[in-house]
Amino acid sequence: MTMQCERSGEYKPPKTRKKPKLEGTGSRKCNCPFRLKCFFEEKKTQEGWIAMLCGVHNHDLASNLSGHLLAGRLKGEEKQRVINMTKSLEKPRNILTDLKERNKEIVTLIKLVYNARTKWHKGQREDKTELQYLITRLEENQYVYFTRANSEETTPEDLFFAHPKSIDMLNTFPTVLAMDSTYKTNTY
Structure with missing residues (x-):
C-alpha cells in the first residue's frame, strides 16, 4: 500500500464539451x-x-485547517442540523453561521453546507428526475396541473399548475385573473 x-x-479538469475556463482558478x-x-x-x-x-x-x-478535506467534514449531528434548518427554509449562509456559533472550532466551508443540502434533496427525490418529483408533489398536494410535451420527443414544453384555493377564488371572482409566467428559467 x-x-x-x-x-x-x-x-485534471473534467472532460466537457466546452473548454473549461481555468483563468483565476x-x-x-x-x-x-x-x-x-x-x-x-x-x-x-x-x-x-x-x-x-x-x-x-x-x-x-497549512497554518490552519480551513478548507482541509478531512477537517472540514460535517459530523453526523452537524449534517442533521443542516437538514433540519434546510427543512425550515433557512439560507445556507445562516446555516453555516449557526454551525460556527455552536462549535467555535469548526472549519467547515459554505461549499460543504451546499453539498449536504443537495445530497438531502436528491435523497428526497429518490430515483425520480426533478420534473417527475415536481409532478408527484403536485399530485400529493392536489394541485391542478397540465403538461404538454413535444410530439416528436418526450421533452416537456409547457407546465401549468394552480393551487386549489386559487381555482376556488377564480370560480368565486371570475372577472379578476392574475397570472405569472416564467420563460426559460431553467434547463427544462
Whole structure:
C-alpha cells in the first residue's frame, strides 16, 4: 500500500464539451513528492513495515485547517442540523453561521453546507428526475396541473399548475385573473 500527500499529482479538469475556463482558478495539487510505502509480511498476522520513499513536501504546510478535506467534514449531528434548518427554509449562509456559533472550532466551508443540502434533496427525490418529483408533489398536494410535451420527443414544453384555493377564488371572482409566467428559467 502506498500513502502520499493529498497534494500529490496534477489537477485534471473534467472532460466537457466546452473548454473549461481555468483563468483565476487554483488547485490543491502541486506534484508533491511525499510518499510512504507499506509492506505486509503475512496476511494472517497483519505484521509489516513502512518505508519512506520520499520524506519531503514541496509546499508549505497549512497554518490552519480551513478548507482541509478531512477537517472540514460535517459530523453526523452537524449534517442533521443542516437538514433540519434546510427543512425550515433557512439560507445556507445562516446555516453555516449557526454551525460556527455552536462549535467555535469548526472549519467547515459554505461549499460543504451546499453539498449536504443537495445530497438531502436528491435523497428526497429518490430515483425520480426533478420534473417527475415536481409532478408527484403536485399530485400529493392536489394541485391542478397540465403538461404538454413535444410530439416528436418526450421533452416537456409547457407546465401549468394552480393551487386549489386559487381555482376556488377564480370560480368565486371570475372577472379578476392574475397570472405569472416564467420563460426559460431553467434547463427544462
